Amino acid sequence: MAEVVVKDLVKRFGTETLAVDNVSFTVGEGEFVTLLGPSGCGKTTTLRCIAGLETPDEGDILIADEIFTSSRNGVCLPPEKRRLGMVFQSYAIWPHMSVSENVAYGIQAQGASRAEVNEKVANALELVGLSGLGERNATKLSGGQQQRVSLARALAYNPRVLLFDEPLSNLDAKLRERMRVELANLIKELKLTAIYVTHDQAEAMVMSDRIIVMKDGRIQQEGDPHATYNEPSNSFVADFIGVTNILEGKAGERENGKGLWVEVPSLQSKILCAKGIDRDIAVGSDLLVTVRPEYIELGEEGSNDNNVLRGQVSDAVYLGQSWDCLIQSGSFELRVHVRGDADIRAGQPVTMNISPSRCVVLSD
C-alpha cells in the first residue's frame, strides 16, 4: 500500500511544551510499526500529526510519495484528503447511527454507489466477525464489539494506512489478549500498513514488525521486537520493556572478538559484555550494563567464556512456571528468573553464569 515517511517532526503545545521533538521514521509497505512509550511521550501526538488532526510546527509527512504535511511548503492536507483509517481509544462510535451506518460512512464519503457501499459494509463486518449485527444500535454493543465496529469502519474504505490510538486499552485483559493476535493477523492477512500507538509493551511485542520506543517527544530506539528486547539501547528502553537488572560499571579492556570487560564494583567482579559495544568506549569511562533476569542461569555449567558470579538467595517468589528470585551478590541484589521445577530456598548459596552475549552495554 504505502510507505510512510515522517521527517524531523516537531510539535509544540503553547510555547513551553515540546510534545514531539524532531521525530523521524519510515514505515514500509505492509509493515506494522508500533509507537511505544509512557503517557506524555508524544506517541499520540505523532499519530495525530500523521492523521492530519494536529498541524505540526516543523517537519514533513509523506505517504506513498504524496506530501501530506510539509512545514517548509506550508502544506497540511486536511484529514479527509489523506485517505487514512483510524481507530480511536474511545472507539468514537457515532451514537446516532446503526452499526452499518457507522461502517458505511467512510465509503459514502468517497461517493460510492449504494450497491458498492452495501457490499463493502458487509465485507468489513464479516472481516471483524460482526456479520448480522449491522442493524443494531452501535452504542448498545459490548466494548469488544464496539471496538470491532470501529475497526470495520476504518477498514471499510481501503485506507492507505491504518492508524491505531491505543485501541485495546479499554477492553478487559482476556479480550485484549485475544484481540491483539486477531488484529495483528487480520492486518497481515489484508497486507495493510499500520501505525499503532500503545503504552503496553506486551501488546507492542506481540503485534509489531517494528517497535519505536519514545520518551519525552524523542525516539529512544527503533527495531524489531527481538532486538528491542535483547539489545535495548539505553536504560529507559531496558527498563520500560520487560524487567531487567541495571549495573553501574567502568569500562575496562576489550577482549579480542569476545567483548568488553566492565568492572562492576557493586558485584565486586568484572563481567564480559558482548552487546552494545560497537562504539568507542574509553577505558575507565562510567557506563551502564543491563542483564535480563531470565538470562542469568544457576549452576556451574555453561561455556568457558561465561561470566560467573557467586551469591546467596535473599528472596524467592514462586510463580508456577518460574521462580522470581533476588540474589545478593556483592552489595547488589540481582533479579533472577529460574525455571519453576528448580529447588530454591531463601538463604541458599548459588553460582550464576551469564553469557556475555546477554550482557548489554547501554548508551547512557
Place this chain on the structure above:
Amino acid sequence: MSSASKSELEAGGGGAKPAVAASSLAGRFFNSENSLKIGSLGLLTILAILPVSVFIYSAFVTHPEAGKSIFTFTNFTKTFSTSEVLDASVNTLIIALGTSVFSCLVGVSLAWFHARTDMPFRRTLEALTLIPFFLSSFLGAVAWWALAAPRTGILNRWMIDLFGLSAPPFNIYSMTGIVMVMALFYTPYMYLFTIGSLNRMDPALEESARVCGTGVLRTALRVTIPLSTPAMLSGAVIIFVVSMGVFGVPSLLGPIARISTLSTIIYTKMEEYPLDIGGAAALGSVLMVFTALGLYIQRKIIAPRSYVTVTGKGYRPSRVSLGPWKYVALAINCSYVLLAVILPLGALLLASFNRAWLGGFRWSQLSIYNWAYVLFEYEYAVRATKNSLILGLVGGFITVVLCTFLAMVILRGRNKKLSGAVDYLSTLPIGVPGLIMGMAFLITWIKTPLYALPMLLLMMAYMTRYLPYGLRTISSVLQSLSSELEESARICGSSFVSTIRKITVPLLRPGIFAAYLMLFIMFIRELPVSVLLATEDSAPMAVALYILQENEALGVVAAFALVQTALLLLGTIVFRKLGSLEELSV
C-alpha cells in the same frame, strides 16, 4: 518514494507539485475553516461591536449646539455627582448579588435532585420547577405586587383577616421584595445551566466516589458538583450580570420605596424630559464595566476547568438513593413551586376574572371582560401578541442557526486563536444589559433606513443580545461530545462542513432544540431591549404589559400576562414534541 518529491522537500519546497502550490502559506490560512471564522468575526462586529461602540462614543460626547460635538467627560462627572446615582449603584449591586446567590443555591440543589437522585415525583416537579422560567421576572413582579402589596396584596389581606394583625406583614415594595422576586425567577436559569452537565455525566464518576467510601452528600459535594462547576459558575456569573441590568422588577417594585437602580435611572433619562442621552450612555458604560468585570472573573475561574465527562462509549445514567432525605428534598422543591408558581399564577388568575380588583377575589365581580378585552378588543395588545410570535419563531430560528454555527466555529477546528476571538466577540453581548443594547441599537440605527423596519431592528437586537445564551446551551452539549466522534469522520474522508452536517448536528439535535426553545421563550418575554427600541406598532408583549401596567386595571394586566404565559407554555409543549426533549428535561 520518488526522488522528485524527495528533492523538492530537501530543497525547501522551491518548486513544489501543483497540488502543493495550491495550498501555499496564504492558502493554508484562508482555508474553509479560517474563512468561516473570519466571516463570523465580521458578522459579530456589525451586530455587536458597532452599536456598542456608538453607544460608548456617545457617553464621551456632548452636543452644545446642533451639528457640533465635543469630546468630554462631563457626562460622567455630572451624572455621578448626584447621590441618587450613587445609591442606585449600591442598590444594583445588592440586587445582583442577592439574586445570584439565592438562585444558585436553590437552582443547583433542584437540578441535582432531579438529575441524580431518587426524589419522588421528579417528573411532575421538573415541569413545575421550570414554569417560572417561562414567566419572566417582570411578570413575577406583577404577580407578587398583587400578592404582597402592603394594602391591596392578597396575602396581606388573608394574614390580617386570619390572625387579626394590625399591620400588613409583607411589603413587596422593598429591597427584600425585589431580591426575592428576582431570585425566584432566576432559579430556573441556574437549574438549566447545571442540569445538562448533570444529566450527561458518566455515572461511573460518582459511583467510583461512592466505592471509595464517600456518602451521598459528600459525593455530591466533592465529585458531582465540582464536575459541573464550569456550567454552574457560568450560570451564577451570568445571573449576576443579568440581574445588574434588570429593568422590569425594580421599575415596578422600586419607586414606592424610592429604590432606584442604574437601569431605572437610564430609562428615566431616555424617556422623560429633559432627555439626557449622554448621561444615560455614561451610566450604561459604567454598568457595562461592572458586567465586563464579572465576565472577566468568570473566564479566569472557568477557563482552566473543562471536563469531558462523556466518552464515545455508551453509558447508562444512574441515581443516588437519598433515603429519608428525599422527603426533605421534596419539601424544598414544593416550597419553591408554591412561591414561584402557584401563588403568582393563582393571584393573576383570580385578578383576571374580576373586573374591578380591590385586593381580594369576589364572586360578585366574576367576569371574562378582561380576557375578551386583551384577546380581541384592545388592538394594541392584539398587535403586540402577533409581534411577539413573529419575533419568537422567526427571530429564534435565525438566532439558533447562528448559535449552532458559532459553537462549531469556536469549539472545533484547528485555528485556536481565531476560535478564541470568535468566542470572545460572541460572549460580549452578555456584558451589555438589555436596556443598553436597546439604547445602543436605537442611537446607532435611528438615522438609517433600517429604522423604518422596526421589527427587523428588534430582531437584530434580540439576536445580538441573546446570542450568548443560545450559544452556551449548544456549546455545553458540543463540549461534552468527544471530538474523536468528529475526528473519525474527518479521517473517513468527509470534509469539515459535511462532518458538521452528518455527525455534529444530529448529535447536537437535543441541544439545538433546547436552544431554540430557550430563545423562543426569551424573545416572547423580552422587555429591556424592546422597551426603548420598540415603536408603538412594533411593541412586543412585554412592552405592552409594561404600558398596560401603568395605565390599566390589575385585571387587564393579569389577563394579558396570562395570555403571554399561555403562549410560552404552548410553545414549550410544541417544541418538546418536535425535539423529543424529554430526555433533556428542558
